[in-house]
Amino acid sequence: MRKNQILSTKWTTYLRYITILFCVSLVGLGLHALDDALVTREPDWYNIGVGEFLFDLALIYLIVPPIGLWLARRGHVIGLAILLAYAFEAFYGAGVNHVRHLMGDFRGSQLLPRVFNALEINYTPYLTGHGFLSVVMNMAGLGVTPPHTHTLASTLVVFFNIGLNLALMFYIVLAAREWWQSKNLPQVSEPAGG
Numbered sequence: 001m002r003k004n005q006i007l008s009t010k011w012t013t014y015l016r017y018i019t020i021l022f023c024v025s026l027v028g029l030g031l032h033a034l035d036d037a038l039v040t041r042e043p044d045w046y047n048i049g050v051g052e053f054l055f056d057l058a059l060i061y062l063i064v065p066p067i068g069l070w071l072a073r074r075g076h077v078i079g080l081a082i083l084l085a086y087a088f089e090a091f092y093g094a095g096v097n098h099v100r101h102l103m104g105d106f107r108g109s110q111l112l113p114r115v116f117n118a119l120e121i122n123y124t125p126y127l128t129g130h131g132f133l134s135v136v137m138n139m140a141g142l143g144v145t146p147p148h149t150h151t152l153a154s155t156l157v158v159f160f161n162i163g164l165n166l167a168l169m170f171y172i173v174l175a176a177r178e179w180w181q182s183k184n185l186p187q188v189s190e191p192a193g194g
Contacts, residue, residue: 011075014175015073015175018172025165025168026061033094035153045128047134048131056135064086065082068081083172087165090168106146
């Protein structure tokens with residue numbers, strides 16, 4: 001068996017795991033979104049309705065990340081980059097951030113507000129009442145979440161999602177490494193008549 005065929009087999013194996021983990025992650029993220037919408041009433045924080053909130057999340061998670069998977073399955077490394085960004089957001093935003101809330105820390109990201117303040121950009125008027133823009137900005141950690149509680153079931157889903165998305169990121173990195181190594185291999189030509 002040639003080295004190129006071994007790499008191709010590894011690439012296919014990694015993509016199989018990535019596909020399964022990504023699909024399960026989307027289900028877990030959907031459960032988390034329903035909890036945010038119906039239990040913690042997150043749409044009220046942005047002055048939008050539940051339907052609009054869920055629609056905005058669907059736009060974010062059900063269009064770009066599946067395109068990333070589609071691209072990755074066709075051998076495009078940009079697809080892996082999109083999936084890595086998705087997995088990190090699912091790991092941090094709907095995972096680690098949820099755990100921070102359980103510990104009583106309701107702040108958002110500490111980095112983005114500093115950047116915007118250094119650039120003298122006043123983003124705070126857009127954190128509520130601007131539909132999709134408000135959802136995206138708050139998901140990016142620009143807002144401060146009001147104190148709230150989560151159900152035990154939601155918390156269990158979050159811990160499952162944290163582990164799942166860590167595994168997803170691991171396989172994406174392995175696939176990216178495999179892609180990189182396959183690009184640096186000398187091409188093996190087929191023998192004549194074989």
